[in-house]
Amino acid sequence: MGWFDKLKQGLEKTRALIRRSFSNVSVEDLEELEIALLSADVGPKTTEKLLEEVKTKWKSSPDERLSNLLKNSITSLFPPSFDIIDKFLQGKWVILVIGVNGSGKTTTIGKLGKLLKDRGKSVIFVAGDTFRAAAIEQLEIWGERTGISVIKHREGADPSAVAFDGLKSAKARDIDIVIVDTAGRLHTKYNLMEELKKVKRIIERERGDYQLYTLLVIDATMGQNAINQARMFNTALTIDGIAVTKLDGTAKGGVVISITSELKIPVVLVGVGEGIDDMQSFNSKEFVDALFWEMN
Numbered sequence: 001m002g003w004f005d006k007l008k009q010g011l012e013k014t015r016a017l018i019r020r021s022f023s024n025v026s027v028e029d030l031e032e033l034e035i036a037l038l039s040a041d042v043g044p045k046t047t048e049k050l051l052e053e054v055k056t057k058w059k060s061s062p063d064e065r066l067s068n069l070l071k072n073s074i075t076s077l078f079p080p081s082f083d084i085i086d087k088f089l090q091g092k093w094v095i096l097v098i099g100v101n102g103s104g105k106t107t108t109i110g111k112l113g114k115l116l117k118d119r120g121k122s123v124i125f126v127a128g129d130t131f132r133a134a135a136i137e138q139l140e141i142w143g144e145r146t147g148i149s150v151i152k153h154r155e156g157a158d159p160s161a162v163a164f165d166g167l168k169s170a171k172a173r174d175i176d177i178v179i180v181d182t183a184g185r186l187h188t189k190y191n192l193m194e195e196l197k198k199v200k201r202i203i204e205r206e207r208g209d210y211q212l213y214t215l216l217v218i219d220a221t222m223g224q225n226a227i228n229q230a231r232m233f234n235t236a237l238t239i240d241g242i243a244v245t246k247l248d249g250t251a252k253g254g255v256v257i258s259i260t261s262e263l264k265i266p267v268v269l270v271g272v273g274e275g276i277d278d279m280q281s282f283n284s285k286e287f288v289d290a291l292f293w294e295m296n
């Protein structure tokens with residue numbers, strides 16, 4: 001299956017929610033559409049903004065299809081798209097990957113490593129989630145799958161020391177891209193943020209020619225909770241971009257719209273499955289086309 005088909009399939013439930021509402025609305029009463037957008041986790045603020053816009057446009061051009069009006073309004077929420085992989089092809093990068101446990105960090109690292117390696121870049125992974133031995137092993141499995149080497153310390157080691165070694169090794173071997181995995185256990189929220197800040201400080205200090213990119217991974221199935229998580233991480237660490245995972249099979253695809261319009265942080269990657277080829281750069285036109293596929 002090609003990428004667009006995967007994305008289309010992933011957004012099927014979100015699309016169905018929105019499509020169903022269209023048969024029960026009029027220009028005077030958009031309540032069913034409002035419910036659909038909220039259920040799809042577009043978020044209250046963005047939903048309100050979209051409804052107002054659609055209503056105004058619909059009044060002035062009553063013959064226009066509602067799906068087209070909504071599609072245009074959603075499209076205009078997104079800033080001009082850029083391809084994050086193209087960005088990573090220019091120069092050298094350290095990509096610091098953060099997010100709560102289970103959001104899909106390690107999987108995203110594996111897929112991203114593959115995308116970059118396929119474009120001719122040399123990549124190493126850094127096992128900065130030292131909290132559990134299994135986390136290091138999981139990254140090593142992705143290392144084997146992609147042919148990318150993993151810099152690791154033992155379980156319980158200081159993640160910033162692993163990051164330090166990762167950079168040292170990358171410089172010595174003239175590696176293009178260093179992708180750093182981290183822990184995400186939230187029950188020690190304060191310590192986690194402090195630990196991640198320290199990792200980031202060490203990278204800033206040691207990075208030399210490498211540019212730093214802080215990538216937050218969020219799980220689409222968390223809906224509005226994901227937005228709160230993103231706010232919290234952004235406050236502590238300043239996020240450059242967001243990877244949204246698990247868009248497959250959820251009706252909460254609207255979370256991508258909510259992140260864009262409320263947080264003003266670009267969504268740069270989307271994951272639609274557990275496989276190595278199930279992630280690509282985010283493209284807003286492609287996303288909106290998939291969301292409104294064959295809609296009347």
Ligand SMILES: Nc1nc2c(ncn2[C@@H]2O[C@H](COP(=O)(O)OP(=O)(O)O)[C@@H](O)[C@H]2O)c(=O)[nH]1
Pocket residue numbers: 099100101102103104105106107108138184245246247248271272273274278
């Ligand atoms: N369906 C689906 N599962 C995913 C996706 N990304 C990650 N996962 C799964 O989510 C679970 C947690 O992922 P993991 O990378 O270990 O998360 P981490 O704790 O943040 O490192 C694993 O079972 C992954 O296979 C995705 O895009 N779609």
Ligand SMILES: [Mg+2]
Pocket residue numbers: 105106107129135138
């Ligand atoms: Mg992990």
